Amino acid sequence: MMQKLWLIPLLKSLPFAVLFVLSIRHVYAAPTGFVLQINLTPAICKIDASQKRSRQCLEGYALTVSGLMPEGVNSRSCATSSTAVLSPVQKRLLMRIMPDENTQARLWRSVGGCVSMNATQYFRLMVNLADKLNMPAEVTTPTSISVNRDHLKQRFVQLNSGLSPAAIQLACNNSQGSSLLTRIQVCYQSNGRYQACHIEQVQTCANQMTIQGSY
Template identity: 45%
Template sequence: MRSMLQTLICYLVLSFGAPLYAADNADIAGYVMHIQMTPAVCSFDSTRQKQRKCLEGYSLTISSLLPEVPVGRECETKSSAKLSPLQAKVVARVMPDENARVQLWQGVGGCVPMNASQYFRKIINFAERLKVPSDLTSPNTIDVQKENLRQQFTKLNPSLPPNGIRFTCQSSRFESVLTEIRVCYQKNGQYKQCSSHIVTGCPNDFTIKGSY
């Protein structure tokens, strides 16, 4: 099973020689990566249908990597989100819309102990290591059981605990459609159990949308 960014390892080796992580921030309890099921998100939200991820038929995209910080802490930043052309090209494989990347950094940059380049390298590293079940990238729309999909993830990623992943769904007529997957990490990048406030939003059975 291929990882999300296995084909980009050569870019990572050539481009990112700097240390991956800056010093830890004591206020951060961990990170949560939000992975969008792009066909479903694009079909539900007409305002996004002109975004690159919808126009070019992405199966999965990463919407954010959010630090777990104390409630009420302000995370906005005015620091630059500019990336080198090569790094921007790599990041675009999983976060294709530049405006969305800029907005993400402006919203979380004040709460992470790193600059924008280091932050997006962190996302790339997480995405490269996470192996995803083939059901999530199939061109076909299929029905799955939540626990079966969870087991597929833990089998492909042995260090991922069963409760280290959460699924979010949205109702569509007579079915629930998977729209987002959340994966929980320690500050050092290892998987961990998701905190209790990170809830699942899917029934036991739901649909994975495979086409737009």
């Protein structure tokens, strides 16, 4: 996180106990890792009426990124009032994976206070991680298919060196009696390497899941 130079004279005059608390807060604010959240767009378009007129639904996106969420931080300290100002080139790259500017703005306002980087760096990291992740053909199928949960995780492992099943979490919604895959989460260390997910999640996917084809 960028150091605020105008705070230095104030810090020198503070008692040790206060400095200690501030130091803990600063260390605590640094993420220990990140979770890349990827939505299976056809499934979201099917079950969420509010999304059906969104660009990703109307233009037939197979996958969209909904966020790169910091781990190991106090979520109450993550909000920011700063605005994400991106270059035209970066906006174009970001729109490929997150094609809604309002979603981009909301995401930055919700995490910008505790990611230890500015908006340009944050969205660059998100795009880079998404681009490096090789996706199994099953998750971009044009027709609806049934897949085994563990098999799909192994497909990710086969396609991405260093990735383990523990670094992947799948989320499903019950749709017409079937377990519909709606989100894939991949967990990373702060240096961008894969790590086992630390976030707690109740298993929401059955052994046999449905992947929604093109919406």
